[in-house]
Amino acid sequence: MKEIELDFFELVKRVDTDKMGDFISYDREKCNGCGLCALVCSFNIWAVKAGKAKLAVRYQELCVECGACWEVCEPEAIDFSYPAGGTGVVIEYG
Amino acid sequence: MEKWDVVVVGGGPGGSYAAKTAAEAGLKTVFFERGRKPGEKNSSGCGLGQRWWRDFPKLMEQLQELPSVRKIEMVVINLIDEHDRLRYRSGTTGSDLCANRWPHGMDGISIYRRDLDPFLADLAIAAGAELRNSTLISDVVMDDGRVTGVKTEKGEPIQAEVVIAADGAMSTMARKAGMRNRWGGGCTLVPQLDFGCNEEKMDDVIGNAEWVWFGPLYGTYQVNFRDGFHIGAGQWLRDDWDEKPLDMMKKVVGIPAFRAMCRAIEAKPREYQAHMLPWMKKPPKTYTGGMMLVGDAAGFPCPLEAEGIWHAVISGREAAQTAAWAISKGDTSERSLAEYERRWKASDLGKEHEFGEEFVNLWNSSIFDPKLMERQIQLLLEFSMLHPFSIVFDWGDAHMDCFNQHLGHLIELAPEFGDFGKTYIAPMARGIWPSNVKKMLLAVKPKIPALRRLSDDNYFKVIARLSRKLAPYLDPAAKQNGPLPRQSYGAGGR
Numbered sequence: 145m146k147e148i149e150l151d152f153f154e155l156v157k158r159v160d161t162d163k164m165g166d167f168i169s170y171d172r173e174k175c176n177g178c179g180l181c182a183l184v185c186s187f188n189i190w191a192v193k194a195g196k197a198k199l200a201v202r203y204q205e206l207c208v209e210c211g212a213c214w215e216v217c218e219p220e221a222i223d224f225s226y227p228a229g230g231t232g233v234v235i236e237y238g
Numbered sequence: 239m240e241k242w243d244v245v246v247v248g249g250g251p252g253g254s255y256a257a258k259t260a261a262e263a264g265l266k267t268v269f270f271e272r273g274r275k276p277g278e279k280n281s282s283g284c285g286l287g288q289r290w291w292r293d294f295p296k297l298m299e300q301l302q303e304l305p306s307v308r309k310i311e312m313v314v315i316n317l318i319d320e321h322d323r324l325r326y327r328s329g330t331t332g333s334d335l336c337a338n339r340w341p342h343g344m345d346g347i348s349i350y351r352r353d354l355d356p357f358l359a360d361l362a363i364a365a366g367a368e369l370r371n372s373t374l375i376s377d378v379v380m381d382d383g384r385v386t387g388v389k390t391e392k393g394e395p396i397q398a399e400v401v402i403a404a405d406g407a408m409s410t411m412a413r414k415a416g417m418r419n420r421w422g423g424g425c426t427l428v429p430q431l432d433f434g435c436n437e438e439k440m441d442d443v444i445g446n447a448e449w450v451w452f453g454p455l456y457g458t459y460q461v462n463f464r465d466g467f468h469i470g471a472g473q474w475l476r477d478d479w480d481e482k483p484l485d486m487m488k489k490v491v492g493i494p495a496f497r498a499m500c501r502a503i504e505a506k507p508r509e510y511q512a513h514m515l516p517w518m519k520k521p522p523k524t525y526t527g528g529m530m531l532v533g534d535a536a537g538f539p540c541p542l543e544a545e546g547i548w549h550a551v552i553s554g555r556e557a558a559q560t561a562a563w564a565i566s567k568g569d570t571s572e573r574s575l576a577e578y579e580r581r582w583k584a585s586d587l588g589k590e591h592e593f594g595e596e597f598v599n600l601w602n603s604s605i606f607d608p609k610l611m612e613r614q615i616q617l618l619l620e621f622s623m624l625h626p627f628s629i630v631f632d633w634g635d636a637h638m639d640c641f642n643q644h645l646g647h648l649i650e651l652a653p654e655f656g657d658f659g660k661t662y663i664a665p666m667a668r669g670i671w672p673s674n675v676k677k678m679l680l681a682v683k684p685k686i687p688a689l690r691r692l693s694d695d696n697y698f699k700v701i702a703r704l705s706r707k708l709a710p711y712l713d714p715a716a717k718q719n720g721p722l723p724r725q726s727y728g729a730g731g732r
Contacts, residue, residue: 145494145497145498145501146497146501147492147497148491148492148497148500148507149507150431150484150487150488150491150507150510151507152484152487152510155431155507155508155509155510156509156510156511157509159274180479182482183479183480183481183482184427184475184479184482184483185482185483186427186429186483186484186512187483187484187512188482188484208510208511208512209279210427210429210512210513210514211407211408211514212427212475212512212514214408214420215408215420215421215425215427215475215514216420216475216479217420220419220420224408225376225410226272226374226376226408226410227374228374228391229272229273229371229372229373229374229391230272230273230274230371230372230373233279233511234273234274234278234279235277235278235279235280235281235351235352235509235511236350236352236509237350237352237432237434237463237466237468237508237509237511238277238280238281238282238284238350238351238352238430238432238509238511
């Protein structure tokens with residue numbers, strides 16, 4: 145039987161990603177490198193490099209705004225607010 | 239500075255219903271939505287169940303007409319083992335008791351949020367509340383330790399007698415007011431994948447049903463809409479989270495039985511979403527001076543099935559009514575708004591949370607425990623083999639021999655679940671109504687020669703003296719159709 149192919153990038157609709165602002169802030173000093181943010185991230189925008197979490201540079205174009213990285217960050221190195229009103233992910237079939 | 243009686247943060251079901259209720263009570267009300275319109279930022283399972291017919295029959299009549307609706311009158315359970323094989327499929331519409339409880343019986347609906355949320359927001363607007371879209375509320379205004387308003391992302395302050403925070407799982411309002419920070423283990427993450435389908439084929443193959451795909455590797459629900467469905471997976475955000483959400487989705491769509499279903503209804507992946515969902519043993523504190531939390535922001539989703547829309551609407555209503563009451567007596571302090579907690583605890587929403595700890599413990603340790611699920615599938619299959627419809631299909635030996643082999647195996651398997659039953663099932667026994675315990679005791683009374691001649695009252699008195707476990711149910715002061723209070727029955731769970 146045919147596999148079901150998933151192109152996740154195509155499966156998320158976004159508007160005005162250039163106007164979203166910086167809605168994830170990250171304090172490298174506080175990070176303990178546990179990697180939980182990368183494990184729970186719904187769009188793989190976090191990675192751990194040299195013992196520290198690293199956020200994708202153009203995360204606004206990828207993030208699905210779930211906030212899980214903030215929720216799991218024990219040392220509270222990650223802060224998550226929402227993108228500017230009227231920008232970012234648009235859910236049509238939620 | 240702008241000044242309102244009630245500022246509602248969030249244009250989801252909880253926010254809209256709070257705004258509607260506040261406006262109807264004559265309060266000057268505004269509600270804010272960060273999306274370009276309500277529903278645009280929301281994803282959920284979104285099944286509106288039978289209690290919607292009980293509590294909001296008129297709304298349900300209207301909601302039925304919206305384009306994405308599929309009527310739901312059945313649940314179909316698919317059990318997938320650790321080798322991705324479909325091992326068990328069963329469905330139920332519930333018994334006639336369910337059908338007769340409310341005029342619409344077991345019927346519920348599935349509806350996309352792009353239909354539901356604007357519908358509810360329009361009710362609030364019609365009641366006189368003002369909706370401001372595309373506006374992010376990013377802070378609270380505090381004065382002397384209490385909330386006196388909010389700030390938009392542009393830094394504009396807006397004053398309010400009462401703020402109702404309906405801003406979801408991450409509630410910026412709760413955080414900024416210092417009520418809490420992260421949930422710390424009580425929150426789940428739910429990635430969802432939506433599929434567009436051939437509507438007629440869905441009618442034929444899926445019918446008016448929700449589906450679930452459970453097993454050691456899966457705890458996935460499938461919510462079916464008019465011409466599409468979505469699956470949601472996920473788990474509590476705790477130390478034992480072991481898989482990236484995107485990989486989780488790829489795995490589910492690889493289940494052969496799932497792919498077969500997709501082929502039959504011409505399902506094509508259409509959208510990917512993810513949201514956090516607090517699934518709490520107990521909601522945290524839901525009010526502070528000048529502010530109340532409703533819906534997901536308050537941790538209200540049902541501790542048993544994690545549905546949260548009804549809970550958002552009910553809590554939105556209670557919060558707005560409390561606001562009206564507090565404003566009319568000129569006291570919106572923390573002490574005064576404690577009334578909100580009293581009200582939601584006394585409502586049907588509070589009743590559901592009375593068993594929060596037991597329900598969450600049960601889930602934590604069953605569906606979300608892969609090892610136990612592997613064994614549970616075997617146990618369930620053995621149970622099902624004793625069913626007359628199943629045993630006729632096992633013709634490996636003479637039927638009575640097959641029956642006895644299955645019965646023997648079931649008896650061997652059962653003790654493995656002893657600890658599970660003792661730790662997670664037994665604590666829920668306090669939820670059995672005393673009237674039902676009495677019914678059971680009366681059913682066996684004629685079989686006990688020493689006791690069968692006693693009057694029912696004396697019979698219960700003797701049993702109560704003989705059994706410490708049964709005594710609380712037989713206490714004449716016990717509420718007959720309600721749970722025993724937690725303290726009169728040992729609560730377990732981790």
